[in-house]
Amino acid sequence: MDNAAMKRGVVIEDDWPGYSLDLFTYPEHYHEDIDSVYIPNGVIMNRVERLAHYVMDDFGDSIVVLCVLKGGYKFCVDLVEFIKVLGRNSDKYLETRVEFIRLKSYLVGELHRNDQPTEELHIIGSRDLSFLRGKSVLIVEAIVDTGKTMKALLKHVETFEPKMVKVAGLLVKRVPNMAENLTDYIGFEIPNHFVVGYALDYNEYFRDLNHICVISKTGKMKYKV
Numbered sequence: 001m002d003n004a005a006m007k008r009g010v011v012i013e014d015d016w017p018g019y020s021l022d023l024f025t026y027p028e029h030y031h032e033d034i035d036s037v038y039i040p041n042g043v044i045m046n047r048v049e050r051l052a053h054y055v056m057d058d059f060g061d062s063i064v065v066l067c068v069l070k071g072g073y074k075f076c077v078d079l080v081e082f083i084k085v086l087g088r089n090s091d092k093y094l095e096t097r098v099e100f101i102r103l104k105s106y107l108v109g110e111l112h113r114n115d116q117p118t119e120e121l122h123i124i125g126s127r128d129l130s131f132l133r134g135k136s137v138l139i140v141e142a143i144v145d146t147g148k149t150m151k152a153l154l155k156h157v158e159t160f161e162p163k164m165v166k167v168a169g170l171l172v173k174r175v176p177n178m179a180e181n182l183t184d185y186i187g188f189e190i191p192n193h194f195v196v197g198y199a200l201d202y203n204e205y206f207r208d209l210n211h212i213c214v215i216s217k218t219g220k221m222k223y224k225v
């Protein structure tokens with residue numbers, strides 16, 4: 001596989017319908033709210049393990065992992081766990097310090113409402129990132145959609161003069177005017193659908209779903225605010 005293809009991660013094509021819900025287990029109360037299992041949990045986990053290998057190969061002996069809340073928490077936990085396991089089973093140990101950051105979009109004063117991104121982004125957690133100075137930083141984010149969040153965060157992080165910054169995005173959406181080269185480690189490149197699960201939410205619902213799923217019309221209506 002060439003470098004460019006590897007960089008895109010697992011590419012999920014536009015016509016991928018996902019797996020029938022009957023083939024997997026999931027919380028029964030979401031039965032009407034999701035259309036399909038888009039990426040099963042086991043596939044996510046194996047891909048995260050692969051990304052942990054890439055991270056191990058690229059970084060020296062220590063990193064600061066900057067987890068973007070809330071969506072990034074599952075990916076962050078699993079990625080760091082795989083990095084630790086790899087370290088115990090090889091002659092290289094990558095020390096990880098984990099920090100958290102939360103971004104809030106202002107305009108209507110709320111985080112993403114329904115599935116519509118709002119405009120301006122402000123850091124609301126861990127504003128002072130001076131501990132990043134001179135450090136190797138890995139930003140861990142669940143999804144890069146319009147790329148606005150990541151662009152704003154990268155700009156903010158760079159002001160603290162880290163030694164290097166890389167971005168791990170579990171999902172990158174294929175959207176018009178897709179922001180190229182924001183993400184160094186991509187789990188999956190996905191079509192422009194609103195997805196939930198594996199800590200990704202729709203108005204705070206579905207974070208407790210282990211698979212990544214496509215929300216149904218019923219689900220959108222039911223949890224609309």
Ligand SMILES: O=P(O)(O)OC[C@H]1O[C@H](OP(=O)(O)OP(=O)(O)O)[C@H](O)[C@@H]1O
Nearest residue numbers: 069070071112143144145146147148149
């Ligand atoms: O590329 P973008 O279009 O900027 O979208 C990506 C961001 O949107 C979501 O966060 P959200 O604001 O919904 O907060 P949450 O993770 O706390 O739910 C997601 O977790 C990313 O951080």
Ligand code: HPA
Nearest residue numbers: 145193194195196200201
């Ligand atoms: O597809 C998505 N799902 C959940 N949260 C998101 N934030 C941006 N895009 C998405």
